[in-house]
Amino acid sequence: MTSSVFETAPPDPAGYLNRVAGSELGRSYKRRMLDELAPRPGQTVLDLGCGSGADLEALAAAVTASGTVIGIDHDQHMVDTARARAAGPATVDVRLGDLHDLPLPDDAADRARTDRVLQHVADPRTVLGEIRRVLRPGGRLVMGEPDWETLAVDHPDGDLTRAYTRHVAERVIRNAGIGRQLPRLAAESGFHVPEVVPVTPVFRDVRAADQILGLERCTRRAVAAGYFTAEAARTWLTHLTQGPFLATVTFYVVVAEA
Numbered sequence: 201m202t203s204s205v206f207e208t209a210p211p212d213p214a215g216y217l218n219r220v221a222g223s224e225l226g227r228s229y230k231r232r233m234l235d236e237l238a239p240r241p242g243q244t245v246l247d248l249g250c251g252s253g254a255d256l257e258a259l260a261a262a263v264t265a266s267g268t269v270i271g272i273d274h275d276q277h278m279v280d281t282a283r284a285r286a287a288g289p290a291t292v293d294v295r296l297g298d299l300h301d302l303p304l305p306d307d308a309a310d311r312a313r314t315d316r317v318l319q320h321v322a323d324p325r326t327v328l329g330e331i332r333r334v335l336r337p338g339g340r341l342v343m344g345e346p347d348w349e350t351l352a353v354d355h356p357d358g359d360l361t362r363a364y365t366r367h368v369a370e371r372v373i374r375n376a377g378i379g380r381q382l383p384r385l386a387a388e389s390g391f392h393v394p395e396v397v398p399v400t401p402v403f404r405d406v407r408a409a410d411q412i413l414g415l416e417r418c419t420r421r422a423v424a425a426g427y428f429t430a431e432a433a434r435t436w437l438t439h440l441t442q443g444p445f446l447a448t449v450t451f452y453v454v455v456a457e458a
């Protein structure tokens with residue numbers, strides 16, 4: 201029963217990013233981030249941790265032929281996928297690089313964005329320092345990062361729910377609480393932070409939630425890590441497939457100015 205609801209095999213990483221970007225949720229928060237970034241014709245815009253390049257086309261359209269979009273990612277497969285996708289506009293340049301040591305000179309860009317990236321990096325402070333270095337005075341950074349410590353799933357067994365969400369926050373995502381920390385970390389890195397926008401999607405459909413959250417795969421990892429017994433995992437997942445479903449997680453869009 202549960203296997204027909206949940207995706208059990210891990211999706212291809214670039215395919216997963218494209219799936220999120222193409223979902224109603226992805227389109228909506230990415231639109232909001234683009235509005236906050238407000239890239240203008242002729243500007244240089246950085247997409248840091250650009251992944252499969254889902255945002256490059258919209259950024260290229262905004263800066264027009266007189267501007268430049270630079271995507272940076274440390275994963276060669278992502279860089280190749282993003283390059284293939286951005287083969288059209290000459291204004292897009294996708295580079296292999298580490299955000300802890302940006303391959304750019306000081307004051308090189310007018311705008312920068314991170315989208316679900318700082319949650320994964322080894323040292324968010326170093327990355328923010330690097331972004332501050334490469335942004336021109338008055339330049340703008342827009343970050344969209346989740347706060348996995350806000351993950352809530354409705355289930356009659358509160359202990360199982362807490363075990364699941366604790367496992368996600370402690371073992372699955374490196375910087376699980378980054379969403380709420382960003383305004384402070386950005387201010388400590390020398391940015392002015394004029395705006396913080398919380399975005400909380402409400403998942404009412406278990407299949408749609410699973411496509412983003414990987415509920416079965418995370419439960420399996422929680423069993424392996426000792427957060428759940430196999431029997432508790434079955435109880436947990438079976439209930440999620442029956443009756444009304446609800447899960448939420450808050451995602452923060454943070455605007456920072458250099």
Ligand SMILES: C[S@@+](CC[C@H](N)C(=O)[O-])C[C@H]1O[C@@H](n2cnc3c(N)ncnc32)[C@H](O)[C@@H]1O
Binds near residue numbers: 252320
């Ligand atoms: C969840 S994906 C998001 C991709 C893209 N921003 C999007 O919205 O589709 C995170 C990306 O950050 C990249 N990444 C993580 N740590 C990085 C680092 N230290 N330097 C460069 N890229 C990094 C990963 O390779 C991955 O492509």
